Amino acid sequence: MAAKILMVCLGNICRSPLAEGILRSKLSNSFIVDSAGTGNWHVGNAPDPRSIATAKSHNIDISNLKGRQFTKNDFADFDYIYVMDNQNYKDVIALATTEEDKAKVQLILDTIFPGERVDVPDPYYGLQDGFEKVYEMLDEACESIAAKLTK
16 A cells, blocks of 8 residues: 655645645655644635645646644554644644654655755745745655655
């Protein structure tokens, strides 16, 4: 069975839906890719229109995604959990109950900047160009993840 991968950010409307869409575009349908937020503010909402537009400009459709909150059950449901920043990492790790759970969690940019603990900036309060910069970071990280998962 192929791996199950979860992308996590704060609200699940900007960075993690972009990461979900990007990684899905690089993997076969046998992989399961999902996203969630550590907060509950946007549960049931579509991604931010700027994330949708950025993804669309790269031929990726994330308009049908709906926000959801990360739960402890996600540790059992997913093989890999990629978080967008150090605060998301702390929030997710705080819900882990075993070392196996903790081992599943990684900062997404550690895939391209190992050990540097680099955050994907939250573009929510910025302009459209911030979403494009986030896309570029996530695209490079997802390329690395896809290569690792498909070798």
